[in-house]
Amino acid sequence: MRRSIVAALAALTAALPPGAAAQQAPKDVVLLNVSYDPTRELYQDYNAAFARYWKAKTGQSVTIRQSHGGSGKQARSVIDGLQADVVTLALAYDVDALAERGRLIPRNWQTRLPDNSAPYTSTIVFLVRKGNPKRIRDWGDLVRPGVSVVTPNPKTSGGARWNYLAAWGYALRKFGGDEGKAQQFVAALFRNVPVLDSGARGATTTFIERGIGDVMINWENEALLAMQEMGKGQYEIVMPSVSILAEPPVTVVDRVANKRGTRPIAEAYLHYLYSEEGQTIAASHFYRPRMASVAAKFASRFPRIQLFDIREFGGWQVAQKKHFDDGGIFDRLYQPR
Amino acid sequence: MHVVNISRQSASRQLRQATTEPAAVRWLLVAVALAFVGVFLVLPLVAVAAQALKAGLGAFGAAILDPDTLAAVRLTLLTAAIAVPLNVVFGVAAAWAIARFEFTGRSLLITLIDLPFAVSPVIAGLIYVLLFGMQGWLGPWLADHDVAIIFAVPGIVLATIFVTFPFVARELIPLMRAQGPEEEQASVVLGASGWQTFRYVTLPNVKWGLLYGVIILNARAMGEFGAVSVVSGHIRGLTNTIPLHVEILYNEYQTTAAFAVASILTLLGLVTLVAKTIADRKRAQSLVPLAALAEDPAHSAPPHLDLAGHALQARSAGAALGTPAQEAWA
Numbered sequence: 304m305r306r307s308i309v310a311a312l313a314a315l316t317a318a319l320p321p322g323a324a325a326q327q328a329p330k331d332v333v334l335l336n337v338s339y340d341p342t343r344e345l346y347q348d349y350n351a352a353f354a355r356y357w358k359a360k361t362g363q364s365v366t367i368r369q370s371h372g373g374s375g376k377q378a379r380s381v382i383d384g385l386q387a388d389v390v391t392l393a394l395a396y397d398v399d400a401l402a403e404r405g406r407l408i409p410r411n412w413q414t415r416l417p418d419n420s421a422p423y424t425s426t427i428v429f430l431v432r433k434g435n436p437k438r439i440r441d442w443g444d445l446v447r448p449g450v451s452v453v454t455p456n457p458k459t460s461g462g463a464r465w466n467y468l469a470a471w472g473y474a475l476r477k478f479g480g481d482e483g484k485a486q487q488f489v490a491a492l493f494r495n496v497p498v499l500d501s502g503a504r505g506a507t508t509t510f511i512e513r514g515i516g517d518v519m520i521n522w523e524n525e526a527l528l529a530m531q532e533m534g535k536g537q538y539e540i541v542m543p544s545v546s547i548l549a550e551p552p553v554t555v556v557d558r559v560a561n562k563r564g565t566r567p568i569a570e571a572y573l574h575y576l577y578s579e580e581g582q583t584i585a586a587s588h589f590y591r592p593r594m595a596s597v598a599a600k601f602a603s604r605f606p607r608i609q610l611f612d613i614r615e616f617g618g619w620q621v622a623q624k625k626h627f628d629d630g631g632i633f634d635r636l637y638q639p640r
Numbered sequence: 641m642h643v644v645n646i647s648r649q650s651a652s653r654q655l656r657q658a659t660t661e662p663a664a665v666r667w668l669l670v671a672v673a674l675a676f677v678g679v680f681l682v683l684p685l686v687a688v689a690a691q692a693l694k695a696g697l698g699a700f701g702a703a704i705l706d707p708d709t710l711a712a713v714r715l716t717l718l719t720a721a722i723a724v725p726l727n728v729v730f731g732v733a734a735a736w737a738i739a740r741f742e743f744t745g746r747s748l749l750i751t752l753i754d755l756p757f758a759v760s761p762v763i764a765g766l767i768y769v770l771l772f773g774m775q776g777w778l779g780p781w782l783a784d785h786d787v788a789i790i791f792a793v794p795g796i797v798l799a800t801i802f803v804t805f806p807f808v809a810r811e812l813i814p815l816m817r818a819q820g821p822e823e824e825q826a827s828v829v830l831g832a833s834g835w836q837t838f839r840y841v842t843l844p845n846v847k848w849g850l851l852y853g854v855i856i857l858n859a860r861a862m863g864e865f866g867a868v869s870v871v872s873g874h875i876r877g878l879t880n881t882i883p884l885h886v887e888i889l890y891n892e893y894q895t896t897a898a899f900a901v902a903s904i905l906t907l908l909g910l911v912t913l914v915a916k917t918i919a920d921r922k923r924a925q926s927l928v929p930l931a932a933l934a935e936d937p938a939h940s941a942p943p944h945l946d947l948a949g950h951a952l953q954a955r956s957a958g959a960a961l962g963t964p965a966q967e968a969w970a
Contacts, residue, residue, distance in 0.1 A: 335875060343892055370874045371888070383773035384783065385791040385873040405774065504891050532893040 331364045332568055337387035339374035339461065339551070340504045341525050345588035346391070352584055353575050357568070365568060373502045374461035381405065381556065388560045388569040391553040393461030395419070396619035398552050407558040421550035422576035423590035426610060427469040429541040430510065430519045430526045437517045441543050442473040445518065446491040453516035454496055455506040457627055462503035464627060466520040469547040471626075472611050476545060490636035511538075522549065524589035527604075548610040551590075688906050691899035703889075703897035704904065711877040712885035713904065715793065719881065720861045723800040727857055731808025732850065736842065738809070739816035740824070750813075756805045764802050765870025768795055791873030796881065799867040804860045811853030812846055815923070819845055848923035855919060859912040863905060 338346060350367040357365050370377065370385070374393035381387045382405035392398055398420075401407045413420045431439050437450050445452050455463035470492055474485035500506040503521055507529050510519040518541075519526070526540050553573050560566040575581050582592040586601040598605070616622035626632045660666070693700055703709060734753055738746060756764060772789040773779045782789060789795045823845065827837040843850075865883040872879045880888065882905050889898035 337873075340891065368878060369876050372874055380791065380873055383769050383775060383790065384779055385875075386788070508891075528893075 331366070332565060334365060334367045334388045334565060334569060334572060335370065335386055336367055336389050336391055336572075337370045337377050337381055337385060338391040339377060339393040340371055340502060341522060341528065342391060342551075342588075343369065343371050344528075345585060345590065348588065349576070349581060349584045352580055353572055356575060356580070357571065363568075365572075367572070373459065375400075375459065381407065386559050386563070387556050388563065388565050389553060389555050389573055391551065393549075393551050394464065394619060395550070395552050395613070396464075396623050397461060398554055399619060401554075401556065405558075407556050408554055409557065412554045413552060415555075416553065416573060417577060418593050419550055420552040420554055421593075422553060422573070422581065423551070423585040423592055425523045425549045425551065425590055426546045426608070427465050427520060427543075427549065428523045428526050428546065429543065430521060430529065431517065431539050431541055433537050433539060435539055435541065439518050439541055442470055442492075442545075443477070445470070445495060445520075446488060447495075450495055450518065451497055451516045452492060452495045453506050453510045453519040454499070454521070455502055456499035457633055459501045460503055460506075462522050462525070463499075463506075464622075465522070465547055465549045467626065467633065468613070468616060468622060469543075470520075472547055472615060473543065473545050475615075486632060486636055493637045523591070523605075527589040542606050542608050545609040545611070548612040550612070685906060685910075688899055688902050691895065692903040694899075695896040699896050700900045703894075703900035706897070708877045708880070709885060709897075709901055712880045712882050712901070715796070715878075715880065716862050716882045718793070719797050719800050720858055722797050723804060723861045724854060724858050726801060727804055727861075728808055728850070728854055730805065731812065731853065731857075734809040735812035735816055735846075736838075739813050740821055753806050753809050756803055761799075761803055761864065761866030762870060765799050765867040767802070768798055768871050790871045791875070791879060793879070795871035796868050796879060799871050800861050800864055803864050803867045804857050807857035807860065808850065808853040811849050811856075815846055815849040816842075848919055848925075852916060852919040852923050855912055855916045859909060862908055 336346060336350070346367075346369055350369070354365050354367065357363060370380075370387070372380075374397045377385075378390070378392060378397040378400045381390060381401060390398060390401065395413060398408075398412060402410045402412060416422070429439060429445075431437070437444070437447075439445065439450065444450065454466045457463040457467045467489065470489050471485050474488035475482070478484035478488070497515060498509060500509055503525050506519060506521060507525060509515050511529060511533050521529075523540075530538055530540065553576065555566065555569045555573060557566075560569045576585070577593065579594060579597060582594040582597040583600075586592040586597055586604070589604070591605050592598050592601065613619055613622065616625075624631065661669075692703075734749065737743075738750060738753075768790055770776045771778055772782060772795065774783060778789075789798070823841050824837050827841045828834075832840070862881075863883055864881075865887075868881055869884055872881070872884055874880060874884065874888070876888075882901060886898050886902045886905065889895075889901060
């Protein structure tokens with residue numbers, strides 16, 4: 304008898320609309336979003352938008368705290384116990400580490416949200432000095448003698464791995480899929496690099512504040528932001544003929560969210576990134592939106608170029624092992640001077 | 641008399657000539673030193689202030705009053721408020737034990753006190769990650785009991801304590817050794833309790849050295865970057881100290897805000913410097929009266945040092961007789 308009453312009550316509660324349930328207990332919630340370096344401005348705006356949306360929908364107040372740093376380092380911190388409800392990192396490899404080393408999320412995390420769990424994308428472009436004095440138009444120009452190239456270190460920087468793979472993909476296309484020639488091309492490119500910074504933001508500082516290099520390879524969003532913040536007409540963006548589709552992924556950290564009881568709101572937080580408002584905020588912070596209607600609105604900002612993605616390299620696990628792990632191709636082709 | 645005076649004057653002139661450089665060389669050396677200090681110390685300080693105020697006082701004020709900045713200032717002050725008193729207690733206890741007693745493991749203790757100076761602050765931070773992290777020894781147990789150490793305030797305080805541990809002990813050990821144990825021995829012989837001896841003899845003797853140690857300890861506690869960076873987790877408004885916040889602002893192109901916050905830290909540094917100079921001068925003086933007392937038995941002790949005064953007189957009497965103080969007293 305008693306059991307059936309409990310069951311009936313449970314069914315009744317479940318049937319109630321979420322708004323009604325929240326009205327009874329609108330307890331304030333705090334979420335922690337652990338992210339990588341260049342997304343600070345994006346999430347500052349998005350967090351405010353989501354808090355407004357959530358308050359209107361459920362009556363519950365939510366505060367989202369932010370932590371930013373190098374993508375690999377941030378993943379490491381979460382594995383070491385940083386209580387992130389969600390992570391929004393630079394590349395899937397770093398999120399994979401949460402599953403592999405930390406057992407914080409299931410291995411199939413990337414299938415849980417649309418578009419490989421990447422609500423916005425970016426690509427790799429060039430930033431050159433005003434007037435493009437070295438006439439840099441495409442990847443081929445970066446290996447010319449006398450061209451000085453700034454890019455971060457692929458061993459430490461997520462962005463730099465995208466840069467490296469974008470150059471590799473270009474070379475594969477140019478040399479008809481010849482891996483040996485692609486390796487020679489990328490080696491020649493890295494011979495033109497005077498200094499390898501540890502992260503994308505450090506490379507920007509080297510190029511802009513220290514004035515080193517003729518061209519910087521970097522995230523499209525980072526290049527656009529640098530133009531807006533510091534350039535003021537002193538720099539130009541060059542779109543190469545072909546580049547890589549960078550997909551910065553997001554996921555709920557199951558172990559943390561389940562324990563803290565924040566799973567529903569953490570999931571809603573990530574889902575809302577795919578909404579029109581979320582997509583518009585991403586686009587206004589120079590990330591390429593997924594939603595076609597929003598992409599159309601920002602079409603002038605993001606020129607269409609030919610893009611290939613990480614599957615061309617067999618996914619991040621394979622690419623990491625082959626190119627960037629100790630003793631990989633990068634170690635062989637790059638000799639520091 | 642006249643003859644003697646003249647010869648004394650010329651002798652002192654000769655002495656001065658023999659022991660100093662020509663005027664040109666002296667001026668050159670002074671100029672080089674000042675130019676060096678100007679370029680490497682004053683100029684960067686001026687640059688910080690100039691950058692901070694570049695966008696006007698309004699922007700400066702807005703940067704300082706930003707909630708994340710205020711949270712960073714609060715956390716830095718809280719960290720210092722916990723780390724400094726604890727390290728004063730540890731430091732005084734360690735210095736007292738080392739300077740006053742012979743025991744097995746004494747040299748090991750001296751080595752251990754220096755350990756935080758010897759290892760890089762990054763290693764200091766990683767020690768705590770290894771201990772308290774989820775992949776570490778105690779992490780899973782702590783997580784089960786909802787205790788947060790790293791990526792929270794306790795971790796930041798622990799890392800700061802570790803890095804600043806040696807300052808007070810390192811400052812006090814040479815001072816206490818130079819002063820010697822006689823006064824404390826005399827105080828004990830006169831019937832003072834351990835606490836009275838500490839309160840009325842040991843502490844007044846080392847107070848300026850202690851203050852000096854506390855000042856540099858505090859400066860390092862508020863300015864520490866490396867170790868704190870490892871255990872912070874960089875959660876805005878929660879686990880960022882002032883130095884971490886400066887780096888973040890700078891990396892986010894908020895140059896004015898970064899230098900405005902940096903100028904707070906610089907200001908704290910300058911205040912520390914002035915306080916340090918005063919303490920340093922007083923400390924140098926605190927060693928002088930002891931030397932003078934040994935020569936002059938009639939010299940009266942400071943009025944508030946009643947026990948110490950007796951002790952000093954006893955020691956002086958002993959010294960005058962050419963025997964150790966205790967024997968004279970006995």
